[in-house]
Amino acid sequence: MKATNKLKHDVIISGAGPVGLFLACELALAKCTVLILEKAEKATSPLKQLPFGIRGLSAPTIEALYRRGLFEELEIHKRLKNPHITATPQQGAQRQVGHFGGIPLLAGNIDASQWEYRLPGSPETSLISEIAELETILTRRATALGVEIRRGCPVTGVHQTGESVTVWSANEHFESKWLVGCDGSRSAVRKMGGFEFAGTEPEFTGYTTLVNIADPEKLRPGRNVTSAGMYMQSQPGYVLMQDFDRGAFHNSEEPITREHIQEVLRRISGTDVTINALHTATTWTDRARQATQYGNGRILLAGDAAHIHSPLGGQGLNLGLGDAMNLGWKLAALVRNHASKDLLDTYHAERHPVGAQVLDWSRAQVAIMRPDPHARALHAIFRDLLNTRDGATYTAGRIWGIYNRYELDGGHPLTGRNVPNFELENGAKMGELMRDGEMILLDFEGNASIAALVNKYATQIKYISCNATDRLGLSAVLIRPDGIIAWVSDGGTDNTAHLAQILRQYWNVVPH
Ligand SMILES: Cc1cc2nc3c(=O)[nH]c(=O)nc-3n(C[C@H](O)[C@H](O)[C@H](O)COP(=O)(O)OP(=O)(O)OC[C@H]3O[C@@H](n4cnc5c(N)ncnc54)[C@H](O)[C@@H]3O)c2cc1C
Known part of the structure; x- marks a missing residue:
């Protein structure tokens, strides 16, 4: 079909998750016409609501939101700016600000002065936010910028030629110059677009559950790595677990019952704790896979569609938003004939190594959490290292993307890094x-x-x-x-x- 100039949309995005929405905003800001096709009928999924929807945002994400005037809209920002409200319940040096393989990272051990090029007045390096709120803010922005969002429209087929892409959703079809799959870990676009998804199989099934516990005092507080797995009760009834079954339960797609959750929790915690009601539960694994190419002709991938890994250390959302930030302006420049395909090729070249590092970082955490004597020994050594100032500062810097740097031509240590928040003499930041x-x-x-x-x-x-x-x-x-x-x-x-x-x-x- 030769209709490039008549195509209604420059870009179709599959998936209105945070990555698809952020990418749509970037493209629309650069004057591209964008259609998002989203499978879900409603904008809110129970698994993205509290307490399931809590996500750690790290420095590059916070900066990206700040630079587009979106950071101020987050509730956490309003709380930080209000001196009468405490942003986090725990304060001070003992405040846990993250973890590596279940080992807490304490605020008092992190020396932010070691992080070069962070000027006073820079936004925070890490924050806790809610994915549902982020999606609401991004949906509002995307709509205001003219992005069309069609819900209840799963992408069910794709076909590309040298000039355009045809996208099917049930009996309807849409055409555009480009298609970006932002449709999550089970991405239909990735499967239909001919992408190779390479990596490693899971070691465990992870559980996130909301339950009623009859005798919660039998569980220890905090994150507990035991000889059978890991469990944590962060709020009453909100229980997270890792069961090293090589992902068998998650892959079986068996229903998650109260009895099953109780059996797993008893085994991992070594207690006879009783669960008398199961409200909501979801499972996940540490399967770590990455598309070997982020682009195939006119079809591209971003976010969980391009890479999956365990949520240990909370980096998936940040990684995906980084993809969207990197891809948005490049694709827009090509759509508007301001740049050549070479610029778009740098999307894979720059983002694939960042994704590969995050996958390895998550694998390293799983390796020291395995319930075997060798892993227990490694875990103890890592605990010692994370209790040092340098160890905690390095680990936090890695998790929060402080050291991220693309290999760009230039030689100066700042080339390829996020720009510091310079304050100009006219007062502008x-x-x-x-x-x-x-x-x-x-x-x-x-x-x-x-x-x-x-x-x-x-x-x-x-x-x-x-x-x-x-x-x-x-x-x-x-x-x-x-x-x-x-x-x-x-x-x-x-x-x-x-x-x-x-x-x-x-x-x-x-x-x-
Ligand atoms: C328990 C847990 C805790 C986590 N904690 C953190 C954290 O603290 N920090 C962090 O950075 N990350 C965290 N993550 C990871 C993070 O949630 C994901 O990486 C992030 O949601 C990915 O965003 P996305 O937009 O790529 O995909 P998704 O959020 O999965 O959105 C994909 C969208 O595509 C839609 N879709 C699916 N199929 C189709 C189709 N065929 N057609 C059209 N639409 C489709 C879906 O309905 C969905 O709306 C965590 C994940 C889990 C499971």
Whole structure:
């Protein structure tokens, strides 16, 4: 079918989870027309409601939301800004802010001053939020930006040609230039789009349950790694467990009964605890798989559709939102003929290694939680390391994405990293200048040759000339729409020619 210019939508996204919604917002911000097809009839699923829907947000996610003016809409932000409300129930050095393989990470052990390039006034490095709230905020934003969301429309078939993609939902079909599968861990787009999904099989079945316990005092508080698995009761009746059955129960798709949950909890906790009612329960595993390519022709994957792993340490949502941030501006640039396919290819090149690291990080946690003597010995060593300042700081930095860096050409330690939240002398903060999703050249010294070069890309780049209160020794910075630093000048050797080369790589336009 030759109808590229007549296609109603530039991009169809399968799945209105957080990743699909965030990607839709990024594309619509860059003036693409977007249709989301979502399987579920209703926006809210019980498994995304409290207490099941609690998610840890890490630095790159918080910064991404902040840069698009969405962070302020989260309830947790309002609580942080209100001095009369406590944001988290536990305070102080003993506050648990995360874990590695069940070993608590304590706030007092983390030395944030070791994290370079974080300027005062940067948003938080980690927060607890609710997935349902995030989806509500993103749905509102996407709708306001003109994204069409069709619920009760599962993607059931896909076919691509060199010019377009046809997407079926039952008897209806839709056409677009591109299709992105953001339809979660069992992604239909991944299966129908010819993607290879490689990785490792599970060690355990994980349970998240809401139950009534007749004798809760029989359970120990906190996260308990035992010789049979792991259990934790974080709120009354909200019980999490890991049963090292190689994922057998999860794969069996047997119904989750009260009797079964009680049997697993008794075995793991080594008690005769009694569960007298089961309200809600879900299972999951540590199966860790990743698409070997994030793109196949005109079909792309992002979020859980591209990678699955255990939720230990809570990184899946953050990883998926990072995909969406990275993909959005690149796909939009290609749709609008501002960039070549080479730019889109950098989506896989940049995001696949980040995903692979998260998968390995989750496998390492499972390895030290296994109920065997070797794993118990390793677990004890890791506990000692995480109780040191350096160990806790490194682990928190890894989990919260503080050290994330893409391998970009340039050599400066800031190239490929998230831009620090520079405060300009006119009072503006870097993050607040990024709401419209444009590439920015921030020129602290008003260099005429940089200004002249960037002026040739006036449609693609916003040029801002202003000094900053702390500019980290730099004289100019090129910031991509996803907040990644693509080029810096430290005022030494003139590297404007390198800037010109980078701009030619990014933008497939003849500068005017
Ligand atoms: C117990 C648990 C705790 C977790 N804790 C954390 C945490 O603390 N931090 C963190 O970062 N991550 C955490 N995660 C992971 C996180 O929830 C996921 O990585 C995240 O929800 C993925 O978002 P997504 O948009 O890619 O997929 P999903 O949220 O799964 O959304 C996919 C959407 O696609 C729709 N869909 C499915 N099939 C189709 C189809 N054929 N057609 C159209 N639509 C379809 C679905 O209905 C759904 O709305 C946790 C996960 C679990 C299970």
